[in-house]
Amino acid sequence: MKKLNNDLILRVLAGEKVQRTPVWIMRQAGRYLPEYMAVRAHHDFLTMCKTPELASEVTIQPVDIVGVDAAIIFSDILVLPEAMGMNLVVEEGKGGPRFTNPIKDKAAVSVLHDADPASDLRYVTDAIRLTVERLKGRVPLIGFCGSPWTMLAYMVEGKGGEFVHARAMLYEEPSLAHQLLDMLARNAASYLRAQHEAGADLVQVFDTWAGVLSPALYEEFSLRYIRQIADALRTDVPVIVFSKGANHSLEKIASTGASAVGVDWTVGIKEAAARVGAVVQGNLDPAVLFARPEVIEAEAKKVLGAAPEGRHIFNLGHGIMPGTPVSNVRKLVETVQNWKAR
């Protein structure tokens, strides 16, 4: 096993005592960073994902530039469905990623195939290996994938939005949805395991579109398959589960045995922590980073003061927004890293 100089996040996830709250930021390798945009100016988004040298470079940027306590591999949740047979197009800033062959029926599901991470997603594991080598143990590296529901939502709808056709499939053809979700859960588990074996110290499941489901549909079509992934992995690798907009089900998310539960900013972190029991991750409103430094410090301290000491990984409640001033991100990271509960 590699030796980490900063293993705060892993120790929080293991329930060990830590000196301070660790912090990382969803989409920290992203468009708010001029250094990211400089790379992006010469390569399209998917080329960056699929070129380990480039993915590794932008993965490490926020560690160098804003000083976060973890790196997260630069990639996209939709590369797994792509590896299973979907045609992915990503035009960043132009309405987001989309599939040119959205799933309309059983036949479209039956032509999908299991992805072999060692070949179909080799560019991800290579990027992880290269990043681990370059990080030299400075901070842990996070691997990730989309939740089965969130991947299905894009695969059926073709693109982002309110996912009305994907939701309609759950009502209209629940057995087809279950068949696809089970396949996605198996593939996600195997993909996350491959990321861990390549050097990712922990993994996060991004259930970005949990919030468009009713609590009943969420439990049947999203949580069930997140549980399947967590069951397959959690004895070997810490798993953080983030179902955005599913505050109605925090207790149930915790019951998957996830090492930590991510929470968005639409629930108080104190209430969320009480309901989760385990470690919570979050939950500053990303909009705070557009305010003055004093406001950022005050709002960050509200979260820190309300979160359970030693059971908290600081993060935003959703991805950092393009246009966020980098100096504000540094201010946030410093505030968290200098904070003492008492």
Add this chain to the structure above:
Amino acid sequence: MKKLNNDLILRVLAGEKVQRTPVWIMRQAGRYLPEYMAVRAHHDFLTMCKTPELASEVTIQPVDIVGVDAAIIFSDILVLPEAMGMNLVVEEGKGGPRFTNPIKDKAAVSVLHDADPASDLRYVTDAIRLTVERLKGRVPLIGFCGSPWTMLAYMVEGKGGEFVHARAMLYEEPSLAHQLLDMLARNAASYLRAQHEAGADLVQVFDTWAGVLSPALYEEFSLRYIRQIADALRTDVPVIVFSKGANHSLEKIASTGASAVGVDWTVGIKEAAARVGAVVQGNLDPAVLFARPEVIEAEAKKVLGAAPEGRHIFNLGHGIMPGTPVSNVRKLVETVQNWKAR
């Protein structure tokens, strides 16, 4: 007072006994209807809003075509900010409405003026008068406006989305936000009163973007001003409050004294009703209307069976989506209108 042949909704709102659950559908005068599209083909969206003859025509279409138990005046929540000095552009289907002069500072707020409904929004009250005349008491007519927060969100951001700059204003310049929200609440109350005086039997406050706020911000910057509107009106006209995505605060919404609380589909209607106490409106997932008729019937009956008898106005949990088959909407309305609890 005019005599209504179908006053089911008003009787539910007044706590009187009714024979069956009434139903209307948010955005029922909209793009799913070929008859609406036929009018829209010759007129842009704002022209339709501002021409009483056209607004009245499309307002009545769903009463004739799908048989709903109420009409809602065809308009947009952003015509009030426009009447206060904002420059509104609506390109329906092209990213939605936007303001070309988003508010960036105190100076931009100070040039706004109170709207005089009798002149600045005369086209709305004229459309209401004409619609009441044409409806001949068949069903009640609903007036509406946006909540102060939802209007501010568009006014500051300029367009729809996650409203990160609007949220940032709440953190960065809370006193400026309060100044603008108070002005919006006063104008909304006066606008709704004018709609009532022109013939709207009840009104709804659409707080479409409540869900992007934390519970604390929601209470301080949205609910407070909805309460201001409800306080100004509720002794004279029934007020339905719909804060989409604010299920964390259902009890507080009920405490405004609203005649009914609208609920989206991300909370069970039974739980929502228990928490609200008063009348609830909602909450079928609009995506259900893309499924087969048998599925629509079954899902509608689940809502009907879980909702409190006599304290429920059936509706979707959000606006009906473009592309929804009209026959499915008819099936839904029939299911609700033929349903007997026992």
